[in-house]
Amino acid sequence: MNKFLAILIISIVMLSPTTFAYADSPTTYSVSVTQSSEEPDYIDDVPVRHRTPARPIICTITPDGVNIPSVDTEDIIAYDVFSPAGDCIASFTSEQDFITFIYGINGTFEIRIHIDGYVFHGYVDL
Known part of the structure; x- marks a missing residue:
């Protein structure tokens, strides 16, 4: 019985710091x-004939960066x-400035990420 109790206490102690680490992330x-x-001035999401829409790309925004x-x-x-409504609120050339702005606002916004010759655009609910 004491061995079971010791294993239980050790398990709780080992798992508790990870719980706090995930709670603050x-x-x-x-x-x-x-x-x-x-x-994109106007995005037409209506399907044309039987074409399948392009597979969406998942962009991940974390405090460490944009992926x-x-x-x-x-x-x-x-x-x-x-x-x-399509009004430009902010434009950044620095990734960290963009991330700081995203984590400081609330609401639904469209983000556009520009690379040479292409634009990635999508809506985010903050």
């Missing part, structure tokens, strides 16, 4: 973005934040 935002070859699969962060030219 900041929010990670996952944004489904679409890649286009030009600036888009198969895109090097050094290739990113600019980060833009737009209102749902």
Whole structure:
């Protein structure tokens, strides 16, 4: 009985620090973005005939950085934040400035991430 109690106490003590570490971790935002070859003025989501829509790309925004699969962060030219009405709220060339701005606002916004010749755009609910 004492052996079981000792194992139980050791297990609780070992697992408790990890619980506190995960409780304090900041929010990670996952944004489904679409890649286009030009600036999206109007996005038409209506299917044309029987074409399947492009597979969405998941962009992950964390306090440590922005991650888009198969895109090097050094290739990113600019980060833009737009209102749902299409008004440009902010534009950044620095990744850290963009992240600081994203974690400081609330609401639904469109983000546009520019690389040479392409734009990744999608909506994020903050």
